[in-house]
Amino acid sequence: MASSYWESTQRKFWTFTKQQLAFERKKIEESERNLVNLYPLPDRRYLSIYFGNLLTKLARALTIRQQALATAQVYVRRFYTKIEIRRTNPTLVLATALYLACKMEECPQHIRMVLAEVRHCWADASFNDISKIGECEFTLISEMNSQLIIHHPYRSLAELQTQFQLTQEENALAWSAINDHYLTDLPLLHAPHVIAITAMVLAVVLKPTQGGLQLNAAGLTGALQSLGNARGAPQGTQNRVQKLVDWVAESNVDIEAIVECTQELISLYDVWENYTDKTCKDQIAKFVKARGLDK
Incomplete structure (x- = not known):
């Protein structure tokens, strides 16, 4: 574990310039142009607020401390610099990111408890199988190259x-x-x-x-x-x-x-100031259901 930010994987591999970040995102969108055109999404900042609200609600229900929540938010942001969002079930990614973050921040939550609170907090959560969280956890770790230490x-x-x-x-x-x-x-x-x-x-x-x-x-x-x-x-x-x-x-x-x-x-x-949950929720639900990502 890198005790110093300056020697960390965060600095070496997960800190970008604005131009680099824009290039990575454009590259992903170009590789999935059909999906991007078929399922338009709201402004990225709206999605960030929506995801943040969902994670905060779940973290509070599980009485998870702020640093673990912050780690989960960084995991989600990193993951979506590698994977096009329309290829995923975002609620599954969010729940898994929080589950993984709790392990890394030494405040682990039982996977069954996480799933139970997901069902309680997110009425429209489109998964109900513990194995899905396990599979998604493996994917998250893989896409982040096992570089999971976050300096806050x-x-x-x-x-x-x-x-x-x-x-x-x-x-x-x-x-x-x-x-x-x-x-x-x-x-x-x-x-x-x-x-x-x-x-x-x-x-x-x-x-x-x-x-x-x-x-x-x-x-x-x-x-x-x-x-x-x-x-x-x-x-x-x-x-x-x-x-x-x-x-x-x-x-x-x-x-x-x-x-x-x-x-x-x-x-x-x-x-x-102009944000509402409904726009993000509806647009995400559209591609999740259409692509069978809720199964």
């Missing part, structure tokens, strides 16, 4: 929050931003510490109050502007944002990467 931003946040004297509310907001970034491509694009630093910067800039800790597109747009202002502020400016930006500059962390992460979250929250 939570550890970096825990190490840095004391240094930057985050309040309890700011820490909660940073944690929330990290949770939400799993609904984007960011886990495949940036190192965990970049995500954690982005979350801290946003938490400080947004100045959460007791009245609410909700992230939204408008708030993050303001945060991005504040970050830009801090970058151009006089050296004598000694507010907390400036201190964070100064620290980032001295640590050689790419500020442009932080801006890119913030923009990706803005895009997510903007899309989220």
Whole structure:
């Protein structure tokens, strides 16, 4: 097991540039052009929210801790960089990813319990055979080349929050931003510490109050502007944002990467405002049933 992200398979094999990721996805779509044309799907970000909602509901029912849920979300995202979604039963993939993630995060769940909660939580789940989860687990492991160790931003946040004297509310907001970034491509694009630093910067800039800790597109747009202002502020400016930006500059962390992460979250929250489950559910059910993937 790689204790360091810098020596990990995550960094070596599962961190892409945006161009590389787009190329991989285009290659998959081109290889399955007939399926893609026959069964159109909603925006990828809608699907990410839909999958995230399903996994969160199942994880809560099984009282699975956040890190295992996050690992499952990364597994799903990795898997679908290798396999065209229309060739799979997504609910089976999601349930199996969570089952496998619990093993890897040392909080294993009995396979029968997972299946029982799937039936309870997902009324439209289209599989009911334990052996399907076992078969899918083998496929997941194979497609990820047995590279299953995931490094998360939570550890970096825990190490840095004391240094930057985050309040309890700011820490909660940073944690929330990290949770939400799993609904984007960011886990495949940036190192965990970049995500954690982005979350801290946003938490400080947004100045959460007791009245609410909700992230939204408008708030993050303001945060991005504040970050830009801090970058151009006089050296004598000694507010907390400036201190964070100064620290980032001295640590050689790419500020442009932080801006890119913030923009990706803005895009997510903007899309989220118009999201409904029904569109994703109906479109997925269509190809699952038509292709007999529910058997």
